[in-house]
Amino acid sequence: MMSANDSASRPSPSRLSYTIAGCSEHSNRYVAENIMVDAPKEPNSRWSGQHESPSMKQWILLRLDELSVVDSITFGKHYKQHPCNMKEFKICVGLTMDRMTEVLSSTLKDDSVPETFALRHTNSAGVSFPSRYLKIVPISAYSHSFHISIWFVSISGFSEEGYVKEIEQQHDAHMETMALRHVLKHLRSRRLMAPFKALSACADVQLEHPLVTRLYDSVVSDGNWAEAERVLQLAADEGLFDTFAREAPAQATWTRLSGTSADGDAPRQRGGHAMCIDEAKGRIYLYGGWDGERSLDDFWVYSIGEGRWHVVPRHEGGVWPGRRSCHKMVFDAGTGRIYLLGCLGVSDDDLRETDPTRTRSPGASAGEPRPPTQRADFYAYHTRGDNAGVWELLSANTEASGGPPWIIDHQMVMDTERGRLYICGGRINDWSSEVPKFSGLYGYDVATGAWSQLPPKGMPSLSHALTRRFGHSMVFEPNEHSLYIFGGMEDAERHLYDMHVFNLDTNTSTELFSNFSTSGGPERMFAQRAVIDPAVKEIYVFCGLKRSPTTPIPRLDGEHWVFRYSSRPGTWTRTQPALGQPDSVPHARYAHQVVYDSLLRIAYLHGGNAGRLLESGALGDHIHGDDALVEQRLDDFWSMFLSRPVRKEIVRRGTFRIRCQQFRETCMTVPAVQALRFLQAEVAEVADHASEEGDVLRELLAPLIGRSAASSVTSAPTVTPETFRARREVFQHLMEFFPQEAKEPSADMAEVIDWYEEGGVD
Template sequence: MQEPVRLSYTSVPSYLIAVIDSGLTLLLLCLLLLLLCRYRRPFAHRIHSCSGYTSTFQPHHILTDNPSDQSSRWTALNTKQPTAASAAASSPASSSSASNNSLSATNPHADDRTNTNGGAAAAGARPSTSGLKRSRDIQYITLELEQPAIVTAIGFGKYHKVHPCNLHEFSVYGGMSPDLSCMEPLLHAGLKNDFQPEQFKLPTDAAAPPGKPSAVLPSKFIRIDALTPHTQNYNVSIWHVWLMGLTNDIDAALVAYDTVRIFPRSCVAQKPGSDRIAPCPQYRSATTTHLVLSHLRRSALLPTFQSLLDSIPPSVASSFEHPLLSQLHDTIVVRGDFVGAERLLEEAKTQNLFREWTPGGGKGVSVVRWDRLNDVQYSNLPPQPRARAGHQMVRIGRKLLLFGGFDGKEDLADLWTADLPSPGEDMPILSWRLIDPGKEEEKPDGGSSTDRRLWPRKRSCHQMAVDEREGWVYMLGSRVTREDEEAFAERKAQQAGGNGENGDAMEVEHHGEGNGFSSWDGKSVYASDFWRYKFVGTDKGKWELISEDTATQGGPKLLFDHQMFLHSDSQRLFVFGGRIQPPDDEDALEDRYSGLYCFDIVENKWSHLFGDPTSNDTFRAERLLGRIGHSMFFDAHSHTLYILGGQRGDAYLADLWAIKFVAPNAADLDLDEPASGASDDSSFWRAGAVIAGVSTATPVTTIGNPTLSTRSPTILQVMQKNDDVSLPSPLDGSVGPSPSFTHRTTIDPSTREWTTMTGLVKHHHARKEAPSNEVWTYSTTNGPSKWDKLEQRGETPPPRFAASVVYDPLRKEHYLFGGNPFKGTEERLGDLWRGRVFHPCPDEALRMARFLVRKQRFTEMCQTRPTLIALQYLQDSICQVVDHTDEDEASAFRACMIAVLSAPPRNNCEVDMNVENDPSAASPTTSTTNSVDENHAVLGGELYTKRHELFEKLLGFVPASEAQPKEDLKDVATQMKRDRM
């Protein structure tokens, strides 16, 4: 939550503080602060209009902040939920917000219930004055400022208790007119269902790109669209609204703003070195001229276009479009020189006109392509791991290691390994090798009956972590099966009746014969055994039992569906979350979740860093809650451990938390202000509370006392970075993955890009969960951080959860194995997939642009050249620039045959292919079509229209700042006519 912006003494630069020795200087400084506060303060405003209200809760109530008065709010009339598509795409807050808050909910008022009879109870109902055709279900309220201003933030006050009518999802618009068609969208976000006020930043300028006039956005009216309440079938309420920003003596000309929305943005210019805001008629005039120019050229009025272009000021003419694009229009539209057009496209790439074709750049789509590595088409496959879910697969060096899981009938204890391909090596399948089947009757390595070796028991829902430096693989946790639970309950009942021994001791029998596995009797079924396996170096292939029960040594109780991370440099293992087995007797009806533990490998000691907050803890809603099925990954660059999503009780989570540790080198703390355009991680860390050393929270377990390790880490912060990543971002409206259970997230150590593969998903307001196969990436280095949903092409893995995913940073590939398809049967998956992410790049933009150019050239060839020549061009020149895994491109390529069938009969003639195959005849290096003469262009013939449509498609590959306006003047005129009706 962003607090209201207020100047304080700490905002004064340090060089001014040095001269505050005299009273006169201090007085001047106070006057300066008062002057500055004049430009950034809450604005006085009044209610202009609203969509309607109930008789009790009128609009003017939101002008005052009275959180203890239940009637001090505006309640919209007859709020209905948006369409399913809208709700699924942009539902803002976690469904668990209310359940995680310790305050009791308020009993709703009679007017809080929605009225489905068309608003009969609305004493103040009034029709919408909006000119934009929107759903009639949208409820809105419009605020009017006393004078035009630059609004920088909007804040919402709340009732002092959780309330079912609290505003959930909303949108904010601003402008100089109350007409929505003349406003600019400023924000789309959501509020938490709690009592804490929230404030959001609003954009203050038109984000003018290089080469275009800069502009800021003045507003006289602010409109809030109240889209959904936190509880269905209730009217939505807003309790209090405040506005922050900048104001000055804006000229009266700004007030007389033209409400006809011809321009992309209402704007004024801000002079460098001055806080004075003045109107910018030059900007509006230039925008209008650009619209007229693009209309003339689109309408094939080229002489008029050229005459106007020559008569306007050079600054306006030069900002119309990049000179290379002017050449492209003349080359491809007027002269039909497709070869010259391809040369210009290559030059455009050289001049960085495809610069937005980068991850997060705004152009193109990121794609993931999958290959199945154990397809049934290979009949000579070596032995493969059986289908399973809840298993663990890790990477150590250039090998995969797989252990355990549940096959639908029983837990497993088999151990497999596979070699990863080297860079540049093409491996259509992945060969597995069985290290040990985990069964007494099978011994692939032979071995004497006198061998004394240990082997972990069968298990699933455990976790494994790799020590790359020492070659160990650590394993902790297991889900107790129903049979084991019943046996444990029976033994406990016998002990209560005095028929059993004291079950406090946890015993492990090390068998020298038979299978050599560790045997666990019924009374130790809940012992949290802790193992490690030597995979590289001396003692390779050896299992070592570190602890028979970590709970007796200050570590966690037996967990399942937790997460682990091992930091090799510091030799520390972190364990967070998971469900505790068994729950304490007094909490038998409540799920218990674990907090954060740290194991010092060198000292062989556990540290309890913090526990799961209880229902009586203060600020419970602001603390990191224990959970299961979450993701946990470490960013070595920022020394930060991230936790994403998971499940707690019936709630599916999509929150993002960050735990920042002390860097080994103080210089690596990176606490300076972030560079321009970089992510705001440093200021984010300064905003949270600091936890130095080991937490004093009481451990979850009471068996044994936690030992404070001399090497335990120092936590700088535990901070919630995002309440719900599936919400539209307040900055750019982007959304992230839906709340999910057993999703898998990896991080690339060089690019710091996250990749998340969803598991069992439960959308907001949905009653049932379902498996998903979506793939998302999160970029933290290229501009503002944002989520991006990847497009999957070709064959894709079926939806699943409880699968295992491993990332190979050397080849930038993901390996996915197994999982549960959630079909309500014993079926488990045993397929192995390799996925690779492809991000937009300038070369991809050039390829796609070439495909469009050559497709148009082929269409014209079918009308002017022999059909055989056109077909040869289709095969030799177009096919090589088509991405056949893209369904749209593949369909467009197949549709080229329509042009062949529509060719005139005279083209179906015999030709000398030896002559026509000459590069000068049909190769992509020569134009084969005619130019559009001037008369044809003026008349706006079909050929000109088709070529101009191609030109405008090519403009979509370059930044908007370099191209003509996308708006069509005819569409603006149509909108104006519709608004007057």
């Protein structure tokens, strides 16, 4: 069913008016009505809760003047930081004040910039729902022993009468259908087939996909195992297992690549270098970096087809970017140009990849640092056309042209379709300041050579949280025309674990996670690398330095993660090495480089810093002091392919479960020898003996042990309550392969009734 908000008649969101319907006790004169007025410089224009303890439940209930579809909420703030500022909070909405659903749990920044949060207004089936009430549940303030304060609240959504009426009708129809489906599931699970069939016929409601019904009948009702296997194959052929295959945990197959040039050369060990990829021609470009002693200015190209590195020769008499690290490169498929921006310093003592445990470049003297002579230069390399093989200096000082200042450890991405570069964050090279300074968010038009700062003038400014970072990750999503920005570091003591998405069409940012570690993701990260596959809506993250909440010392981590953003806010899963490949994986590192070939769906990783090299020659990233001799840069080059179960493998897994149940019931109806023959010939044939299925096979032998050939057997199978429950368990296991919309409701009716009687979400 398509909800009304997916139609062409969807109106634009507008500000929704509201009144205060109720609240918990307030402190002093800070009443709830104050949040209706945006007066950031008025210290009394706020609501403050009566209680300081986070264990005390506090809330404000808003009643919308009109039934509406709520789209977002904006919190205005005091003009400067304040110890009472609300930090953690939840938002619930509902048609009535006693039946509300949580639609947001998030965190506000302790600054003066208003923040807007998107509010979920669709259920798990994608059907929009209207609301009359909105409840704000503050959980904590930024400082302990202070009353929580909310300064200003604005709500946005859709209130146009015709549109909301259509949404309400669709939602009511969906709820009616879901109620009938829960009843049907309840009747069938209790073997009340007569009322089940009668209700199915008269209500004209489909409990599940027809193939799922056939599978239930063959497995649970009839024990027709051959038919069950046929239905599994039919379901695979119709693509019903494709969602499971896409969302199953990925297994990473790593291959070390060793293709040298014709002279036997390859890029030497380094970290803090830059790479980019020309997917159409299968070429990976690499420039510069720090090898532990000096900065590098070599330029390489790797041919994926040949499996070989080549040195890119210098154009006689032409410009060259020179020695550098902590820079970034991107490839523009439209023009065939490579763009390069950023540089840490001007000498071998200054140029290195970022190390948050140090404050001075390796080899630098204890005296005053030498003044910088290099500016924010910006280069382009031509890979085709009349100028092929030539570097071009686009700007000797991007800051003077309206672009970013001299920066390092920033992020840069390319929008080829619109001919735009985007640069986010990074640390400014300001040798006169002891306090870290950060760049902003910039766009560059490759056709005109014009820089612009985002958002444009006249629009609300960005939250500093988005750009006040370096060593972070940023990827460009072309279908959404958005930037995903996460991780990095603000200073040596603060690693970040937030994630934002910035919409380039609307120039607005949304925080997806204030802490992705508590949402199933990795710990706080710095100098990690990320690439994106928009076709499958996944971001692949290769960890770098991580810092756990229990220790101030950063450590290396070799984990790799997949972030799926097909639904908000998205889900994190950790990849696992492919079976039989536990040791053939890259060592943990940071300041490495990764590019992604979306045509072949292969990631390529090169080099990086592997931490301290011990006197024994072993790598010890946790060791400091006299035992740690020198940091070890790497020159290894890897490819990684992520695999997931294919249809054939899913059918095999389902067939194994079906035959296991068939064997259990066969043991009750045939002699032990015949049952053993079935186990060996039919069940073992489809088992993956290297997985836990091998253990299941051995467990299946237990019923046969001690049975004599003359043991009594029944003439025909009897569907006892125990057998019925066992068959339903098999059916439920098989349902793991099917998408939610194709199967019966996941909750039992008894659970729904219990939730209702307990009062639901409040």
